[in-house]
Amino acid sequence: MALRRYTGSVDGTIPIPALLYNDEELLASQENIGIYSGLQKSPDHQAGSVHVTSHRLFYVDSHKASSRSFAMDLSHVTRTDHYAGLFTSSPKLTLYLAASNYPSSSANSRNEPANVFESWECEVCSYRNPPGLSPAAANVCALCGVPRSAVPAPTSRAPFPAKQLSSSLPASSLSSTTSSATSSPAPPIASDLVACSACTFLNHTSLRICEICNTPLPRPAIDARKSMKSAPSSRPISPALSEDGNDPMQHILKLSFRKGGDKAFYAVLKRALKSQAWEGKGIGKNARRGSVTRGSMTPEAASGPVVRRTGIDGILRTVETSAQNSESDLSNALQDLEALMVKAKDLVHLAAELNEKLTASSTITTQPPRAPTASPFSSSYSSTSTPAPSNAPLFSTTTLVPSTEPEEAAFIRSSLSQLGLQMSNAPVTMDMIRDERSWIEELARELAGVLQGSADGLAGNKTGKFIGIMKERGIVALDEVWGGWNRARGVALIPPSTFLQTLPHLPAYTSPPIRSRVFKSGLSVLHTPPYTHAAFASRLVGTLVMAGPQTGAQIAQEENITMGLAGDMIVAVEADGEICRDDEGASIKGGGSGSGVEVRWWVNIFRDYMWDGQD
Amino acid sequence: MSFTTHTTRSGFLLPSIHSVPPFFTEQPNPTTQSQNISQWTRLILAYARHRRLFVLRLEDAETSGGDWDEVLRNERINRRVLPSHLSAIMESMITNGQAVYEPPKQTRAVLLYWRLPEEWAEVLHSWATDTANLNTILTFYEITDPPVPSPLSDIPITLLRRVIAVLAKTGRAQVISTGRTGSGEENEGVRFFSGGK
Numbered sequence: 001m002a003l004r005r006y007t008g009s010v011d012g013t014i015p016i017p018a019l020l021y022n023d024e025e026l027l028a029s030q031e032n033i034g035i036y037s038g039l040q041k042s043p044d045h046q047a048g049s050v051h052v053t054s055h056r057l058f059y060v061d062s063h064k065a066s067s068r069s070f071a072m073d074l075s076h077v078t079r080t081d082h083y084a085g086l087f088t089s090s091p092k093l094t095l096y097l098a099a100s101n102y103p104s105s106s107a108n109s110r111n112e113p114a115n116v117f118e119s120w121e122c123e124v125c126s127y128r129n130p131p132g133l134s135p136a137a138a139n140v141c142a143l144c145g146v147p148r149s150a151v152p153a154p155t156s157r158a159p160f161p162a163k164q165l166s167s168s169l170p171a172s173s174l175s176s177t178t179s180s181a182t183s184s185p186a187p188p189i190a191s192d193l194v195a196c197s198a199c200t201f202l203n204h205t206s207l208r209i210c211e212i213c214n215t216p217l218p219r220p221a222i223d224a225r226k227s228m229k230s231a232p233s234s235r236p237i238s239p240a241l242s243e244d245g246n247d248p249m250q251h252i253l254k255l256s257f258r259k260g261g262d263k264a265f266y267a268v269l270k271r272a273l274k275s276q277a278w279e280g281k282g283i284g285k286n287a288r289r290g291s292v293t294r295g296s297m298t299p300e301a302a303s304g305p306v307v308r309r310t311g312i313d314g315i316l317r318t319v320e321t322s323a324q325n326s327e328s329d330l331s332n333a334l335q336d337l338e339a340l341m342v343k344a345k346d347l348v349h350l351a352a353e354l355n356e357k358l359t360a361s362s363t364i365t366t367q368p369p370r371a372p373t374a375s376p377f378s379s380s381y382s383s384t385s386t387p388a389p390s391n392a393p394l395f396s397t398t399t400l401v402p403s404t405e406p407e408e409a410a411f412i413r414s415s416l417s418q419l420g421l422q423m424s425n426a427p428v429t430m431d432m433i434r435d436e437r438s439w440i441e442e443l444a445r446e447l448a449g450v451l452q453g454s455a456d457g458l459a460g461n462k463t464g465k466f467i468g469i470m471k472e473r474g475i476v477a478l479d480e481v482w483g484g485w486n487r488a489r490g491v492a493l494i495p496p497s498t499f500l501q502t503l504p505h506l507p508a509y510t511s512p513p514i515r516s517r518v519f520k521s522g523l524s525v526l527h528t529p530p531y532t533h534a535a536f537a538s539r540l541v542g543t544l545v546m547a548g549p550q551t552g553a554q555i556a557q558e559e560n561i562t563m564g565l566a567g568d569m570i571v572a573v574e575a576d577g578e579i580c581r582d583d584e585g586a587s588i589k590g591g592g593s594g595s596g597v598e599v600r601w602w603v604n605i606f607r608d609y610m611w612d613g614q615d
Numbered sequence: 616m617s618f619t620t621h622t623t624r625s626g627f628l629l630p631s632i633h634s635v636p637p638f639f640t641e642q643p644n645p646t647t648q649s650q651n652i653s654q655w656t657r658l659i660l661a662y663a664r665h666r667r668l669f670v671l672r673l674e675d676a677e678t679s680g681g682d683w684d685e686v687l688r689n690e691r692i693n694r695r696v697l698p699s700h701l702s703a704i705m706e707s708m709i710t711n712g713q714a715v716y717e718p719p720k721q722t723r724a725v726l727l728y729w730r731l732p733e734e735w736a737e738v739l740h741s742w743a744t745d746t747a748n749l750n751t752i753l754t755f756y757e758i759t760d761p762p763v764p765s766p767l768s769d770i771p772i773t774l775l776r777r778v779i780a781v782l783a784k785t786g787r788a789q790v791i792s793t794g795r796t797g798s799g800e801e802n803e804g805v806r807f808f809s810g811g812k
Contacts, residue, residue, distance in 0.1 A: 549636075571643075574647075575644055576644075577647050580637045580640075581640055581642065582636035582694075586694050587693045587695070588694065588695045600637075602635070602636070602637045605637055606632075606638075606642075606647055606650035606654065609650075611630055611654075612631050612632075613620060613631075613633070613657075613658060614629075614661050614662075615661055
C-alpha cells in the first residue's frame with residue numbers, strides 16, 4: 001500500500017520540533033485528520049494530527065502516537081488535489097506520489113538516522129559538517145558545496161526496485177546493522193540507556209545528543225525498535241506490493257479533514273511543495289532546473305549526477321551556465337541579422353555596379369565614374385576652389401544625360417538614392433580631412449551643394465533633377481536645413497554645433513550668397529539676398545502701398561514662405577516703424593478672441609500724418 | 616489710400632486719421648505707439664473742448680451710448696478703442712499734464728485739462744472782471760451755474776478749486792469759508808481782486 005511504501009515510522013511521542021532536521025521548518029499543523037491509503041481508509045490512522053514541514057509530512061496518531069505515527073518526504077509528491085467535501089463527506093486532500101522511484105521505506109527509515117545524525121568531514125575543505133541536516137543538505141558540504149562522495153551512505157542507499165524489496169530486506173537490514181556498527185562502536189545495551197560515543201555517559205534513549213558533552217548519540221535503541229516494529233508489519237504486505245506496483249491507486253495518499261482547516265493547510269502544503277526545500281538550499285535554483293528535477297529528485301539522486309548548487313562551486317557553475325545561455329540566445333537572435341547583412345552586401349554591390357554602368361552610358365568623358373570607396377569630395381574639391389566651377393559639372397551632366405534614356409536612369413538613380421545606396425556621393429567625414437578648419441570649410445562646401453543643388457554636392461546627381469533645398473525657396477528655417485543635410489548625408493551625421501560653425505563659411509561657397517539670420521522669436525533661418533531684412537521691408541511696404549493693407553497670410557502667400565516665417569519677418573519690419581498693424585480685436589462687431597482675429601498690416605500711417613481735424 | 620475728414624452730428628470735424636483702422640490698434644512699435652497716442656490725445660482734447668466735456672472714463676470705451684461715442688468709436692470702419700488702449704492714452708495724458716486722475720488714486724477716470732488750470736484762471740478772472748464781480752463774494756454755485764451762460768458753466772468743482780488756487784497764489788482771489796450750512800454742506804465763497812498786487 002502507498003502508506004507503507006512511502007512513509008517511515010516515527011515516534012509520535014516526541015514533539016514534532018524535535019523530529020525536524022536542522023534546516024527543516026514546521027509550516028502548519030492540523031488536528032483531526034484521517035488517512036486514506038489509496039482509495040481505502042487506513043484503519044490504523046483515522047484520528048491524528050498532521051504537520052507539514054518544509055521537507056516532510058508528519059502524521060501523529062492521537063491514540064497510539066508511538067506506534068502509528070509516520071513521516072513522509074514531500075519529494076515523493078508529484079501533484080495534489082483538493083476535494084472540498086459534500087454533506088457528510090469530509091474535505092480531502094489527495095497527494096499523488098511518484099510512481100517510479102519511491103524509496104524502500106524500510107531501507108530509508110533505517111539508513112536515515114545513521115546518515116543524517118552523524119557529522120562528517122568534507123574531503124575538499126576539511127570542514128566538519130554538523131549533523132542534523134536533511135538528507136539532501138547533508139550530502140553537500142555546507143561550506144564549499146562539494147558533494148559528499150566517499151561515504152558509504154550513497155552506495156548503501158542505492159534505490160531498491162519494488163520487486164526486490166522482499167528479497168533485499170535481509171540485505172538492507174544487514175547493511176544497516178553494519179553501518180550502525182561502524183558508526184556507533186558502543187553496542188546496544190539491553191537496558192534503555194545509550195552510551196555516548198565520546199564520553200561514555202549513559203543517556204536516555206529519547207535523547208539525540210549526549211546530555212554531558214552534546215555529542216550526537218548513536219541510536220541503537222530506536223533502530224532496534226524500528227526494525228522490531230516495522231519489520232513484522234511490512235512483511236505480510238510485501239507480496240502484495242510486488243504485484244500491484246503499477247496500480248496508480250497505490251500511489252495515492254489522502255488526508256481527510258474531519259474538522260475542517262483543509263484550505264489553509266492545502267495552501268501551506270502547496271507552498272512547501274513549490275519551494276522544494278528538500279532539494280537543498282541551492283544558490284542557482286531556478287525554474288528550469290526545478291522543473292527538470294521535480295519528481296525525480298530523491299535522496300539517492302542527490303549524490304548522483306545532479307549537481308548541487310551551493311558554495312563557491314555552485315556560484316561558479318551558475319555563472320558559467322548563465323553565460324552559456326546568454327551566448328546561445330544572442331547567437332540565435334543575431335542569426336537573422338547576419339543573413340540580412342549578407343543580403344545587404346549583395347545589394348550594395350549591385351547598386352555599385354548599376355551606378356557604374358549608368359555613369360558609363362550617360363556621361364561620355366566629362367565625368368569619370370568615381371570609385372565607391374574613394375573620398376569624392378577631397379578629390380573633386382581639390383580641383384574646384386570657387387563655387388562657380390563647381391557648378392560646371394552640373395551643367396555638363398544635365399546636357400549630356402538626355403542623350404541616353406534619361407527617365408529610366410533618373411528613376412534608377414533616385415531609387416538607389418532613396419535606398420541610401422548612392423555610391424558616388426559619399427559624405428565628407430572627419431577622417432578625410434586633416435584639420436578642423438578645412439573640415440568646416442569642406443562641410444560648408446558640401447552644405448552649399450545641398451542647399452543650391454550642385455553636381456558635386458551630396459544630394460546632387462548627374463541627372464540634374466535634384467533641386468537644392470533653397471533653389472526655389474529664398475528662405476528656409478535652420479532646422480529644416482539641418483535635417484535635410486543630415487538626410488542627404490545619411491551617415492556620419494553632423495551635430496548642430498558643427499552645423500552652426502559651418503554657417504559663417506557658407507556665403508563663400510554659395511552664389512548668390514546664403515546667409516543666416518536670427519529673428520527676435522529665436523527662429524534662425526538661411527536666406528538668399530532677396531530675403532534680407534532691407535529687401536523684404538522695401539518689398540513689403542511697396543506691396544502695401546500698391547495693394548493696400550494685407551493680412552499676414554496674404555503676405556506669406558505672396559512671398560511663398562510659411563506663415564510663421566512671414567510673421568517673424570513682418571514683425572521685424574514693424575520694429576523699424578515702416579508698417580503698423582490693425583487688429584481686428586478692436587472692431588465693434590465681430591472680432592474678439594476665438595473668432596479668427598486677424599492682424600492687417602498697413603503702411604505706417606502715423607509717420608507723415610498732418611492733423612486735419614478740428615482743433 | 617486716401618482718407619477724408621468727417622463731420623459728426625454734433626458738428627465736430629473728425630480728422631482723417633480717425634477713419635484709418637490702425638488708429639484704433641495699440642502699436643507694439645514704441646515710436647509708432649507714441650505717435651498714435653499723441654494723435655489720440657489731440658483728438659480727445661479737441662473733442663472735449665468742442666463738447667465742453669471735463670471727464671473721460673474707461674467706461675466710455677467699454678460701453679456705448681456715452682458722450683464719447685463719436686470719437687471712441689467709428690461705425691463706418693467698424694473699429695473702436697479698446698479699454699486697454701484708452702488706459703494707455705489716459706496714462707500718457709497724465710504724464711504730459713493734460714489730465715489728472717479724478718478722483719485721485721484710481722486710474723479709471725480722468726479730469727481733462729483741455730485748458731490748463733492757468734488758462735482757466737485767466738478765463739475765470741476775466742469773467743469776474745467782465746461781470747463786475749470783483750471784490751464781491753461769490754459762491755461756487757454762482758460761478759459754475761451763472762444765470763447768463765459763461766465759459767465757466769458746468770466746470771467741475773474740483774477743477775474750479777484748482778483754478779481759484781492758481782489765482783490765490785497770485786493774490787487775485789481769496790477763498791472765504793462761510794462755515795457749514797444746516798444740511799452739513801460746506802459752503803464756500805470766493806472773492807476776486809483786480810490785477811496783481
